[in-house]
Amino acid sequence: MHAVIVERKGAVATLRMGRPERMNVFDFEMGEALLSSLAPLAHDPGVRCIVFTGAEKVFSAGGDVGMMGNMKDRAPHTFYDLTVRLHAFVSSLRRCPKPVLSAVNGVAAGAGISLALAGDLVVAAESARFALAYQNIGLSPDGGATFFLARAVGTHRAMELTLTGRTLSAAEAASWGLIQRVFPDGSFASETEALAAKIAAGPTLAFGKTKELYNRAVLQPLEAQLEEERQGIVASSRTCDFREGIRAFLAKEKAIFRGE
Numbered sequence: 650m651h652a653v654i655v656e657r658k659g660a661v662a663t664l665r666m667g668r669p670e671r672m673n674v675f676d677f678e679m680g681e682a683l684l685s686s687l688a689p690l691a692h693d694p695g696v697r698c699i700v701f702t703g704a705e706k707v708f709s710a711g712g713d714v715g716m717m718g719n720m721k722d723r724a725p726h727t728f729y730d731l732t733v734r735l736h737a738f739v740s741s742l743r744r745c746p747k748p749v750l751s752a753v754n755g756v757a758a759g760a761g762i763s764l765a766l767a768g769d770l771v772v773a774a775e776s777a778r779f780a781l782a783y784q785n786i787g788l789s790p791d792g793g794a795t796f797f798l799a800r801a802v803g804t805h806r807a808m809e810l811t812l813t814g815r816t817l818s819a820a821e822a823a824s825w826g827l828i829q830r831v832f833p834d835g836s837f838a839s840e841t842e843a844l845a846a847k848i849a850a851g852p853t854l855a856f857g858k859t860k861e862l863y864n865r866a867v868l869q870p871l872e873a874q875l876e877e878e879r880q881g882i883v884a885s886s887r888t889c890d891f892r893e894g895i896r897a898f899l900a901k902e903k904a905i906f907r908g909e
Contacts, residue, residue: 672710680734711759763792853908
């Protein structure tokens, strides 16, 4: 199978890691494939929501431990090159102007957690499992794991995952605030599709501006954030989606947003 499979259905594009037989590990091939597949979707005006998921019953087991076992003295250089790709993709997902729905359909371990949390909304199948796993091989986390986990669950719970190797079920991950929704395995695909379609029908340009604001909110003081919000709402007020939203609200009708 291809490392990454791209599927389109209406305004929703699915970016699917396609090597379940290898647990969708993140290696050089996967990194290059994810980066090259995401770029055209991010800039395609016909795409209004991106679903990021894995094939079959696997999301991603993180780094390729088998490859790590063969690194020997090249480990520092190899990890440097590998994280360049991993971090570029995580950053690209965060900065993508389209809403990204991470759909965790199975195990998410190590960098797999980072990949999932890089989405704007994270849903999981009931059977999904989450494990940080770095401590098992003597590594500190990468891929933004420390950034995302500390903000999602707090530093103490993040450290618990790091120090104990605890595996969270999907239900536990939701109760911690790590993910937002859990769907039954049997309806996971259809529930995810319905949610993505709902997001894709929204005001895409406003969503993109909102995403920028949330990304900056944790990094700057209130006054700077207020100015960013002022600029954002002024820009949003120039869009056709804004005019349609006001028209529909006053007419007591459902707005039909076109991402314009």
